[in-house]
Amino acid sequence: MSALRTSQAEEGVLVVNFTDAKILDEAKIQAIGKELMECVGNASDGKLLLDFTGVAFLSSAMIGKLVLVNKKCKSADIKVKFCNISDNVMEVFKITRLHKVFDIQKDSEKALKSFDKKGWFGG
8 A cells, every 4th residue: 555645736736645644664664765756756847745744753764765855856856845744743854954954834735835936946
């Protein structure tokens, strides 16, 4: 069974939802990492939203996968955003200073709207 659910938002954003509350198992993390990389390739409009609704815990190995996804998106000129981060996960992002690296939005509505804002990349 897939650990991710994907859907296409009206704005052309590929939305990825995680199906597990705790992402700790090494085999599961490898599978999620592989699926996430496929999602990067499927973000045809250059917009990817990782929605963490319901995710309470991430292992350090999973955080490593998120860093790799973020790097791959940057190199492929894909805007990636994170939303609906639990307090526990946000605390880990802050400790590791990744909250400064990842584009984190409060919820999916704000995240989807933020894709439309013209940034210094020209849009």
